[in-house]
Amino acid sequence: MQIGATQAYFPHRHLLGIEGLTRPDIETLLDMAEEAIEVSRRVDKKRSSLRGRTQINLFYEPSTRTQASFEIAGKRLGADVMNMSVARSSESKGETLIDTAVTLNAMRPDIIVVRHAHAGAVHLLARKVDCSVVNAGDGAHEHPTQALLDALTIRRNKGRIEGLTVAICGDILHSRVARSNILLLGALGARVRVIGPSTLAPDGLSRLGVEVFHDMKRGLEGVDIVMMLRLQRERMAGALTPSAREYFHFFGLDEEKLACAAPDALVMHPGPMNRGVEIDTAVADSARSLIREQVEMGVAVRMAVLEALAQHLPNV
Amino acid sequence: MRGGVVTRDGIIAEVGETVREGDAPEGARAIDCAGDVVAPGLIDMQAFVGEPGAEHRETIASATLAAAAGGVTTLVSTSATLPPVDDPAVVDFVLRRARDTGRVRVLPMAALTKGCEGKEIAELGLLQQAGAIAFCDGARSVKNALVMRRALTYARDFDALVVHFAEDPDLGSGVMNEGEFAHRLGLSGVPREAEAIMLDRDMRLVALTGARYHAALVTTTLSLDALRKAKDEGLVVTCGTSINHLTLNENDIGDYRTFLKLKPPLRHEDERKALVGALSEGLIDVIVSDHDPQDVETKRLPFSEADSGAIGVETMLAAGLRLVHSGDVALMRLLAAMTSRPAEILGLPQGRLQKGAPADLVRFDPDAPFVVDPDALHSRSKNTPFDGAVLQGVVKATVVAGAVAYET
Numbered sequence: 011m012q013i014g015a016t017q018a019y020f021p022h023r024h025l026l027g028i029e030g031l032t033r034p035d036i037e038t039l040l041d042m043a044e045e046a047i048e049v050s051r052r053v054d055k056k057r058s059s060l061r062g063r064t065q066i067n068l069f070y071e072p073s074t075r076t077q078a079s080f081e082i083a084g085k086r087l088g089a090d091v092m093n094m095s096v097a098r099s100s101e102s103k104g105e106t107l108i109d110t111a112v113t114l115n116a117m118r119p120d121i122i123v124v125r126h127a128h129a130g131a132v133h134l135l136a137r138k139v140d141c142s143v144v145n146a147g148d149g150a151h152e153h154p155t156q157a158l159l160d161a162l163t164i165r166r167n168k169g170r171i172e173g174l175t176v177a178i179c180g181d182i183l184h185s186r187v188a189r190s191n192i193l194l195l196g197a198l199g200a201r202v203r204v205i206g207p208s209t210l211a212p213d214g215l216s217r218l219g220v221e222v223f224h225d226m227k228r229g230l231e232g233v234d235i236v237m238m239l240r241l242q243r244e245r246m247a248g249a250l251t252p253s254a255r256e257y258f259h260f261f262g263l264d265e266e267k268l269a270c271a272a273p274d275a276l277v278m279h280p281g282p283m284n285r286g287v288e289i290d291t292a293v294a295d296s297a298r299s300l301i302r303e304q305v306e307m308g309v310a311v312r313m314a315v316l317e318a319l320a321q322h323l324p325n326v
Numbered sequence: 327m328r329g330g331v332v333t334r335d336g337i338i339a340e341v342g343e344t345v346r347e348g349d350a351p352e353g354a355r356a357i358d359c360a361g362d363v364v365a366p367g368l369i370d371m372q373a374f375v376g377e378p379g380a381e382h383r384e385t386i387a388s389a390t391l392a393a394a395a396g397g398v399t400t401l402v403s404t405s406a407t408l409p410p411v412d413d414p415a416v417v418d419f420v421l422r423r424a425r426d427t428g429r430v431r432v433l434p435m436a437a438l439t440k441g442c443e444g445k446e447i448a449e450l451g452l453l454q455q456a457g458a459i460a461f462c463d464g465a466r467s468v469k470n471a472l473v474m475r476r477a478l479t480y481a482r483d484f485d486a487l488v489v490h491f492a493e494d495p496d497l498g499s500g501v502m503n504e505g506e507f508a509h510r511l512g513l514s515g516v517p518r519e520a521e522a523i524m525l526d527r528d529m530r531l532v533a534l535t536g537a538r539y540h541a542a543l544v545t546t547t548l549s550l551d552a553l554r555k556a557k558d559e560g561l562v563v564t565c566g567t568s569i570n571h572l573t574l575n576e577n578d579i580g581d582y583r584t585f586l587k588l589k590p591p592l593r594h595e596d597e598r599k600a601l602v603g604a605l606s607e608g609l610i611d612v613i614v615s616d617h618d619p620q621d622v623e624t625k626r627l628p629f630s631e632a633d634s635g636a637i638g639v640e641t642m643l644a645a646g647l648r649l650v651h652s653g654d655v656a657l658m659r660l661l662a663a664m665t666s667r668p669a670e671i672l673g674l675p676q677g678r679l680q681k682g683a684p685a686d687l688v689r690f691d692p693d694a695p696f697v698v699d700p701d702a703l704h705s706r707s708k709n710t711p712f713d714g715a716v717l718q719g720v721v722k723a724t725v726v727a728g729a730v731a732y733e734t
Contacts (some may be wrong), residue, residue, distance in 0.1 A: 106623070
């Protein structure tokens, strides 16, 4: 039994990034995810489209919500899900990524979900295994399921994505969330702005088809969606910004800055939030915040992705 | 030019159009080269030969076999070995190993600073007496301007050539060229300025000290501007670039191919074209292979974790001929950058087809195509950036001091 009555065709074996997906590919996943939301809101959430399948969540970086989201998504579809946090096991024994991949591959999983601290690591692993691979974040490169859940959240609240203006604010340079969102929102016809100090949002990013702003109030003028990014603490103190308080003064989202956006603008954040650093608590918890809804959409999108990839798994 | 070459006792006895079939002295072996090109054996000014300390990556035996197969008859080895070549005994070791196991000439460079650490000047005089041909710290820059000034000043007393890899180590801490492609791949970038800032500093220190300076590997238009200015001012500076930077660009990294991870990184196509232009006009003096064998374990890693470096001594000529076949560089200009120019800079008698010069020769068919098969290459490591590429230019024979070192 599938999530929905009909299933659209998704022509990829892996989901390594938004790059390489066409607009119809993305819309297929979003439509499947809509159906997964309904499934997730029922009392009986269990489906059988991945029954008998083995899903391994291989996380080289600590993660709470993404890993939990993938685990719940896999289990709702009937897969046997195993979580591996390699930060504390093999890698500390010196086993390389490829050796781990080959070892896991020998256990015949059907889907491996991977998060790794280095860009391209998931591509490297995908070349060495026979099963489907989902990128759950690779370094500063891509985090495709985050971009998909963001798009689903926007589409449900605004009714469309095409023609909207979306501002992504914060540490763009080191953000896989920003990179995947830039690609996805661009593919669906949104106008994308990025806002941050030049050390975190260099002007060269305009080559990716976005407008770059270093003044937050100007950047937020008239935008429909304000997407905040998490600023990692080690990047705040002295290296790329002078201090957390200076950062919040200029780039933290508070009511005053948000007033520059469109009157019906909505606020998003991929979590976990640094309250008082990149976002003011009053804004994060306001009626305009979609932050909790994003988490629900995360499960739905991941169900859609797993089921879409399962189309290509061998059935004998 | 058509003609012939006669060698005797390791020396070119006669050369030129007047040397014809039948001019060979009695008892000599006559070889009909059948229209192939005969050139001076190539001189590669920058190659890592593995010894001492990295024999799992390369040995002098395997490096010189690869060199011979690529038409290279003189390998200038870099100093950043383990231990580094910062002691006369290590120079002696390399020379002895080359004598006993090498197929082509190996001329060791020695360290410019002790341990290649950029802190104290190495024993330049003693190292030179032991046989060091020039001084460099491998692919490490001397960051401290005071140390560099002293090294240059002291080197001048021995008329020693200082070969410097110019890149600011902090600004150059990224893993690929800075720009749109790095943004797309989510990799940290190295701006062109990382190289230019260090080179600008060096040009001022050369002007201050009057030392002989060779920029080991330049890759950007900013560096070319600095070198042009320095040469115009009459400073004794020369420069090289690598065969990789002349024939590949950052887009070749594609899907995180670690064999294309180099230091300095492959640049934008505009920079590559500028390098080719500078080679053609003679601003770039030398082409090096920057041969850097890496084993599988240091390359089968995520891109930012993998080591930099590519093998290249065996494919340098064929890759360089790409520029000739595309009409960008004249054959004689290409060969000069691999033969007579490095010979002049290093003060070597070889590298020219001249009566009385050492009989180091290469015979090659410049048009014959082949597919680069890493397993067929002779280096102990297989990290070639030309994996699967179609190149034109097959070496038929390599002669070192009148003796055949390689022949197909």
